[in-house]
Amino acid sequence: MYTNLFNIVLLSFFLSLGSGKLYAQDIIKKNTAIPASKQTDSTKKTVSTAQNPLLTTKKENDTIKKDTVLAKKPFLDGKVKYKAEKYAKIDQKKKLITLYDNAELYYQDIELKSGIIVMDYEKNEVYAGRIKDSTGKYTQFPNFKQGANVIEPDSIRFNFKTKKALIWNSRSEQGEFRIKAAVTKKENDSVYFLKGARFTTSKDIDNPEYYFQTNKVKFIPGKKVVTGLTNMVIANVPTPIALPFAFFPMSKETSISGLILPSYNDSNQRGFSLQNLGYYFALSDNYDLTVLGDYYTNGSYGMRFESSYAKRYNFRGNVNVRFENLITSERGYPDYLKQNIYNIQWSHSKDSKSSPNSSFSASVNLGSSKYFKQSINQVNIGSNLNNTLSSSVSYSKTFNSVPQVRMSLTATHSQNTQTEEINMTLPTLQLSVDRIYPFVGKDGLKKGFFKNINLQYNLNGRNSIVTTDSLFFKPQMFRDAKIGFQHSIPLSTNFKIFKYFSASTAVNYEEIWYTKTIEKSYDTDQSKVVDKIVNGFDAFRTYSFSSSVGTTIYGTFNFGQDKRIKSIRHVMRPSVSYGYTPSFEKYYDTYSSDASGRMDKQYSRFENGIFGAPGLNNSQNIGFDLSNTFEAKVTDRDSTKTEPKKIMLLNNLNLSTSYNLNADGVTTLALAPVRVSGGTQLFENKMNVNFGATLDPYAIDNSGKRINKFNIDNGGSLFRMTSSNMTINYSLSSSGKEDKNKEKNTQSQRNGGREDDLFGTNKDLGDTRKSQFNDEDSDVVDKISEFFNSKLPWDMTFAYSLTYGNNNRENKIIGNSIMISANADITPKWKAGVSTGYDFVQNGVTFTQLRFERDLLSWRMDFNWSPFGNNANWGFFIGIKSGVLSDIKWDKRSVINR
Template sequence: MTLQKIGLIVTKIVLKPLPAKLFHIVLLSIFLTIPCSGAWAQEVPAKGVAVPKPQQPDSTRVTLTPVELPESTDSLTLAETDSLTRVKTDSLKPKKSSGLDAVVKMKAKDYRKLDQRKKTATLYNEAEIYYKDIELKAGIIIMDYSKNEVFAGRIKDSLGNYSQYPYFKQGNNIVEADSIHFNTVTKKARVWNSRSDQGEFRVIAEMTKKENDSVYFLKNAKFTTSKNIDNPEYYFKARKIKLVPGKKVVVGFTNLVVADVPTPVAIPWAFFPMSQEAASGLIFPTYGDSNSQGFYLQNGGWYFALGDYYDLALTGDYYTNGSYGLRAQSSYAVRYKFSGNVNLRFENIIQSERGLPDYQRARNYMIQWSHSQDSKNNPNSRFSASVNMGSSQYYRQSLNMANVGAGLNNTLQSSVSYSKTFQTVPQVNMSLTATHSQNTNTQSINMTLPTLQASVDRIYPFASDDEPKKGIIKNINLQYNLRGENRIQTYDSLFFKPQMFRDARAGVQHSIPLSTNFKVFKFFSVSASTSYQETWVFDTERRTYNAARDTVLISTDKGFDAFRTYNFSSSIGTTIYGTFNFGEDKKIQAIRHVMRPAVSYTYTPSFDQYWDTYQLDAAGNYGEYTRFNGGLFGAPGQSYSNNIGLALNNTFEAKVRNDDEDSADAEPKKVMLLNNLNLSTSYNMAADSLAWSPVRITGGTTFFKDKLNLNFGTTLDPYAIDNAGRRIDTYNINNGGSLFRMTSANVTLNYSITSEDGKSGQGKNEDSQTARNGGRTDDLFGTATDLGDSRNSMFDEDDTNEKPKKGKGGFYNAELPWDLRLAYSLTYSNAKRENKISSSSIMLSGNVDITPRWKMGFSSGYDFVQKGVTFTQLRFERDLLSWRMDFNWVPFGDNTYWGFFIGIKSSVLSDIKYDKRQVPDRTLGN
């Protein structure tokens, strides 16, 4: 008994002097050690005798009670625990245990309670535990370190409502639930009412069983792409789910539920890949029927994830009448180097049946390639490509695209170029370019394969590099430019056929411009230049008279030939400022007028040495021609000219009192009255008649805070015309008319506005196909519909994520945001006394938010000359949160069309949709 009492006394003496924080650490060290079969006290140093464990209860035993601890984070390891629970002279070695092998951090707002008998630790209110890659937060956390188990649950607030739901994170996997029970050793867990994100899916399950780090089993689960997981607008309900995070989801019998109403749409089982990396897979087609091609399967194929830098999608269409389409699309990118995409399309379109009079067949293709290089990759060399070439009727006849904006555009253009800069002295620049231009109306094609350009940087022969370039002599500079072309002119039907290459023409032009500039009388800027050009050709023309046929034969001679030309030009100009002050007490305080007059002179001699004569007919009449006719860089001129050019540029600004500011000292505002008002004409001193050129006047300005743009132009001819409409060498005023005769005039007006003051409505149609084809990026010609890509929406991403503002409700909208665009064009023609308006049309487009989730748009116009409505389109779209629904309708015209679409926005479930449309009636060419 004596030894026992002494041992107890020793134990108490050792515990009492410990600081409060150390006392807590000792208690927590018990939790962090796997349960042991016994406990040890410290020895009495003086005797060195171990104190035996008591066999009977002791009334003086210390009882643990909940203790309020400060908000702090404790980090303990086994090494620290050992140093606090025993000293080096301990005669009893502890049993080897499988304790925690990493730092554990714990925190709770109210208290942390340690029960040594039950071997549990309780953290209450805003409890948090961090262990390895595990992060756990909850209202209450109970850790049973005898079983290596952790329980996390909710707590009730003062109103009796549950709060602080458990939050569990391991690696990238996050789970929110009502309660969580897991084992820290086996990694197994049970979760009630779990909520987690798996890629684009959000999953909520009644019961979740975590088998290990990579496999979960879910019971009575709902999965959706809705952002509101507690009250989703739709979900798929599955009885059983096997989930491998980041890899796959396998579900049993599943049916679709919309607004908590089960639908008959169900599947017996399904597999969803959840890989974070791109994976190859099947692209499901869309089923439907068309006007004249029968039933179809569209946009079905296979997606190939070829690597981290590029991919490939092969899709196709098939119609029951034999029509089909094939497409290949690939995107590639290497960060900080280059990026691009390739799009190849081919369609074989058949109408009616072979042998019937209305049978038609067309083969259309489209080749698109876009490549851009990062400017930081190589500043001295650059490669870029923008290819848009194909059949002239592709956009008008395609069965997989309704793109009126691209169809109305008459030009397809392409360019592929490589440029390099040689850092020499002087610097040398070189570029190699292949271009393509195609008129879809005439089906003519112009190509350069390739164009070579080279230039030597400007050289100042009479001034050193670091010397200021002042005066006539020191400002003299020269350059060298080289341009070589291999040009092909052909038609759509001959594209890439042998005849196309036989008709190619080639040529090279060298030019050396020499120029200088200086000032005279301080206020006048003078520039003078001369240019020498040498042109090499490889095909020349020869004309001979055939007496037997009484006709002129034109033949082509192959071989090298060249001609040389030169010219001289100079100009003088200045700037004149004029200000008209009306007083600071006036609304318009002043008007500023800036004039920039310029006079130029150009001399071009005659190059008669390159002209020959040939017999025109049997009567002995002769004509003149040059063998360089039809050259790539023109032909040498036979007549010389001495032209004097006159130009005047005007700008008008007003200084207006600023009534918007409260302060009387507010600065006045500058208002642009006319951005520019330009007048230009010329006089040829070498001409024996019609020496004056028509006067051209152009101008432009803006109104209403730059919302309205106005541009105008007119051509005034000083000469009269005869009854045949030809210009005669008689001034119009001397022929009984006015000083000038207006031969043409044009006015364009563009106006855009939104319901938000100070902003312009820009439209939201950024369809890449329309932009690539050179069409308008706004929606004045409607929005394009790519049947293989339903991602285009009238809503911005900010619109769909935006919370309702004041005055906006779910079923009505008090503010009704809107935007409007207007374009008007007028052209007047009077070159031959026709005195008529050749074109006058107005185009309108706009969008309005009926509710925060409903948008309506329209595009239309009216032609005042043809007296008819232009292309008209009506658009309706409903944002259904996780779904999108739209309806497009072209009610009349050559492009009559309607289409309805409803589907899930998420790319994972993009195949869950309903798509019905009636494409325009196609008229195929032969």
Template sequence: MAFQKPSHTFTKIHLKALHTNNFKILFALSFTVFINTFSFAQDIPKKQTSIEPSVKDSVTVSVDSLLLPEISEKSQDTIVTDSIKPKKETLTDIVTYRATDYTSFNQKKKQLYLFNEAEITYGDINIKAGSITVDYSKNTVYAKGIIDSTNTYIQAPVFTQGQNVVEPDSIIYNTKTEKALIYNSVTEQSGGTVVASITKKENDSVYFINRGKYTTAENLEDPEYYFLLRKAKVVPGKKIVTGLTNLFIYDVPTPIGLPFGFFPQTETQTSGVIIPSFGEQNERGYFLQNGGYYFAINDYVDLAVLGDYYTNGSYGLRLESTYALRYKFRGNFAFRYENLISSERGFPDYSKSTVYNLRWSHSQDGKSSPNSRFSASVNLGSSTYYRTTLNQANIGSTLNNTLSSSVSYSKTFQGEPQTNISLTATHTQNTNTQEINMTLPTFQGSVGRIFPFAPKVGTKKGMIQNVSLQYNVRGENRIRTTDSLFFTKQMFKDAEAGFQHNIPLSTNFKLFKHFSLSASTNYNEVWTFKTIKKSFDELNRKIVIDTVNNFDTFRTYNFGASLGTTIYGMFNFEKEGKDTKIKAIRHIVRPSVSYNINPAFDRYYDTYEVVSADGLTTSDVEYTRFERSIFGIPNNTFSSSVGLSVSNNFEAKVRDKDTTATEPKKVILLNNLNFSTAYNLAGDSLQWSPIRMTGGTQLFDNKLTVNFGATLDPYALDNNNNKIDKFNINNGGSLFRLTSANFTMSTSFSSKDNKKDTNDRGIQENVRNGGRDDDLFGLPQDYSNQNFEDEEGDEEETTSEFYNNKIPWSLRLAYAVNYSNARRENLISSHSLMFSGDIELSPKWSVGASSGYDLKDNGFTFTQLRFKRDLLSWSMDFSWVPFSANSSWNFFIGISSNILKDLKYEKRRQPDQRL
């Protein structure tokens, strides 16, 4: 190691005995140690290994080592790049802010002050408040409200991050850690609201709260109920997880609670368990009903699998699905199957049966495919399903007597002429007789009307130019069966098929300026695949009918003409100088005369010989082999008849109650009053047909609909009540004999505040089950299986304190009577009055009833009483069928919100199936 030579000389000092100062000596020594410890001279570079130069030149140049530059140890550090990252900026996003009164910045404290309607946006975070302070040194934002002149706390903060909105009293937010302390916050979570005194925001997706309240009540200052969340974690839009929680009703704790709770929160469909309702049925024991699982398959289709179970072994299964594709189509599907057990095995009244029901509804948006359309409306199943079903959702459909279905596809081929084709499958089912009629399928095709003699330009004039023809074809595969044979081999074996071709040729033109004459002829051809052959079995004395499976056809044609006109009559009641109430009555008469001729096609008829029991007398019986044709049989009797009809319409012009109206008000007196009859020119007796009279009108500003009809027969009856060829007036009677009559009347009255909603879920359920579009036959009693009214509906009108001066109500009436006297019965065949109504006794109480009275048999028809109490966030319903075979009642109380609808209590008594 080389030592640097000192640059100064030491002075030689002779030691003398001196008086010492201990303090100064210690100070000098300390100073010397300090200097030697922290001071240093120039570093001497280390000797390095010399590098021998390669010989490239004969001249060797030597360099003195002292002239080499000194290399610092610092420059020889092996770390080229510093591993310490530069300090991150305080704010990573642009901050925008504004305020109404003032915006100031304290440079020394590095704080920004915003006052009055202050707003600050940082990334996806937006804060609005009366006062906002931003501390750049601590990376915090503090927001709070302000006090106005009335000492009221206003402009409380509104904290928004993404789609999450929090409305606290004040908030402290750290922009660096993205954590926040929120005081007295109110947060809406998927239909529910979380109210917490202190909330800690961990990040943009997690909140922790202490002693928070979860409720769906609208009045958050004094909620009628809430769940106390002692410690909870909130993930907005996903879930709320809490520890010990229990229900409070008006701040009173209840024993209803759980050691932990999970509240799903989602803005989209989510699969989950459907909580069943429980109860007891007289015959089948205890039950669980309408429980299962909901599958949120995707945004276009869902599926609910529901089941019922009874302790006696009965069970039910239901599949319900709804699907929709915007601007394309929408529909729903439901299948129900029930296994019913009565009594117990070993008892004489033990029985076991199965019932099912299939419903499908599909509608297509007209804009999706203008030239083709597919639709479906299916309701088929066991005839006894609605009468024996265990599910209370079907109570409004138990009186249905007919089930019907239709599935159709149609397509139009544009052009000249236009061509249409369609395929349809139909089904009708009588639930009383259990008879089923189906067409699988029906094919229809048509070619648009063609005018072969019409001019290429201008309008058609005259008889020839108006001649038109078209072509129609219809093919059916018709099935008649019963419940027991439905979808068996026998059902398809008995099917009947055929085609019908029809070509109508017609024309119309004006006659004598005021009459319209139309004439037509029609060609009809029927194809069938089955015919019959009849013979008489002399041994067994009966007629034998053999089915012949082969293709056969028959052809018919007819001719018809009609002449009609329109007559207008005006009866004025206005008098000069007087403002009469009735200004005028207009009478419109449309008389018409028609003629029809049908030739006899007896060539399609055969005969078989019937021999008497003694074998001596024979007779020929005529029949046609086309008797089983689904499109009828050829006519074997020549007919020529004249038809007469008159239609009437009566309207009145009356003085309008509105004094500002300049024109009289038009009132319809009779929508229609029609008379029709016919005279058979080819008949040898009873040539006049009975006169059929129909009419209808609407009264009281179209609130009352009235329809009536009657049949008047001009011929008399003999002593055996058989019609004879003698006019009734010539037999000592009146001009006409009333053989039948009917009268119906229906009306609906309501106050302006309580109009019955035809979109009510109960009414929709009735319609889907094939019932009425009103509540005259009652509504379903299964409240737990129905969604309540949307909470986001229109706000109710503020009700006056004196509520009894304006009670909303509605009333629906239907009256029907039928009279029969064809064979001197002279009796009322049916006579009934049906009614239903609802009354809101108070803004929260409503009662309703559906019933009827059979005036013929003097007894009440199906009756249902309904009571409903709106408990703000809760709903209470009670439905009661006091008598009949469907006697039952159902009590329900539960939270109205869909997210908590499983929190409910339900008690019911189902109908006794033995009745």
């Protein structure tokens, strides 16, 4: 013990001595201090003569020589962080760090997680691999992340200095692709070489429903994949589909330019065809362009140009221009026909935040009246029932002056596809100055007759054009335009009468300007009255007076608190109005209506103007209006709620008529027909019911003309129902709630149709990835178990329309039709839908469409069939959902024109 203790003390002494500072030579202690004036600033850099021998200043040489042993450079350029759940072992002799069980290592932009990680800090290499659990199964696969690239292999070997790596059975995601390779060699951060690789868009990379197999791949993340011989494998069965080499772009951009492969079609009248062959141009982040074309073997062809544009927080829109050259039969046959049809669609919306005081919007749908009826492209099938095309382009601006001024410019278009008549305004100018209250005091209160007196100025300028398809945008169309300006200054006020009645009165002054008037005369050569157009400015001025009084009456019928229906509330809003317009006979002239010149008739030179002509006779009308609403309080079915539930019985029940005080009983009758209209919502607001009727108190003669004799005095009832109508719309689903995720029929809306699928769905052939399924990301097993444990998912839309006509004693139903659209999930991966209807007047089935779709995980299959009508057709599609591989598809469609 003594010897050991002596050795321990001796060893401690030497260790203590070794921990002090050692020098190569003695330092001579200076006895005298250096004067302050000769001391150098330690913060200033000094130059040693040993470093620069050219300096001639003599200085005492430093006897301490520089150490010739270079400091060893650190083996890594950054700090390494690591941890492990079971153990972290450092072997100084082998220069190894071993991490086991849930091991993690972080270095610069590299993150590595694995079951086991071995780091050789002498060779600057790291190895990561799996480990086995208690059952012998491999777990904790490596997860290697560098920047945005993530690789999940079986094992990996990586060099920190060269950035090179060897990876076994790697799994990675690049955009929509999932890639698995037997061996991967990483040359640097941007180039990988793969051997024995498969790539797919399937979510299960280890058991995909399809993949592309290749042995040699050069992979540049975020840019491209270049392969050697590539073979397509479906359900682990190799197919004959193979390419000697393949190139797949993998741009990080949302869209890239590329070819759009066509679909194959056939038609009885136009032969075989290729539809929707084209090219997509990703011109910039703000706009793109799609060019598509169709060609039929009989010579018919079509072209479409589609562009979408957007600027964030500013505006967005799209433009579609479609043209088709149609050939029917063959040249030389009597039924040979060649015609051109076109359609232009433009929608634009402006973000209100970009300019709060102004707005611009556009919704344009114009073209040939027969476009949707005769189009050979299936994207338009279902829109051939549209009878109207309409457009509107508007710009408005508010000037923050005192008083405030609002201005708007609007161009409108309405086109009847049956008559081919087109009504346009190019443009309509509307300008209004905010109300001015000249008698309001300093307190700002507008109370009473005088303080509520206000005036306003309105300007309405319009350039109106009525034309047809054949004259559209031709010189004759503009020569027939009518231009007019309407200036109005209304002076009005409102006040209370007897506390419960609200009254208003107004005087309106109008001035109308025209650029064209007419002059009527009898032409002896043509033996008829002709209208001569007189170009030049002309105007007339009118004024009128109106007043109204109304009130609100509330009535409640109580049935008792123990009743299911506790009370019914009835609200009536009656009102009486009076309007007077004097005669403006000074604006009327006479003309001879026959060759004798003795039969004169009166006319106004302004009568063909946009805003009409001034009245020839005094006009005095008394109007009667009555609106009603009915609602009830009922016991809530939810027993936890103590308050009764309010339900609406009738949203509105309106009655209106008028009495003409100046009626002569011959040319004009005093009482106007009574118009009744109403509406309500039933079944928790899922069913909308609207109805209306016109009741005439006067009888008619044998020719159907109204006579000055009440219908009841002519042996009839008090009122004669001349027309009535009723519409019912009902939407329901198995969940009892509206499916907000259900995609609206957008293309149908652009074509002028409905947003629902009562007239079928308009297939967007330019984007075949669109599906009826909106829950693709949910787990399949959970979906199947949920499906079989619940009701069959479905939704239905129902519409019914009934119209009755009896204007000339015809007494018949002139319209009676029903339309139904239903969609259902047959299985979690099968959807079916139908749109159909029946016309009970024509005794025929309306437009019918059957839809089937199968979700094949990475693939999609659908079948559409319209069995009836002039454009009976069917279409079959199967293809990959991914946009990168959307051209891998089979698209077959057939149109049978009858």
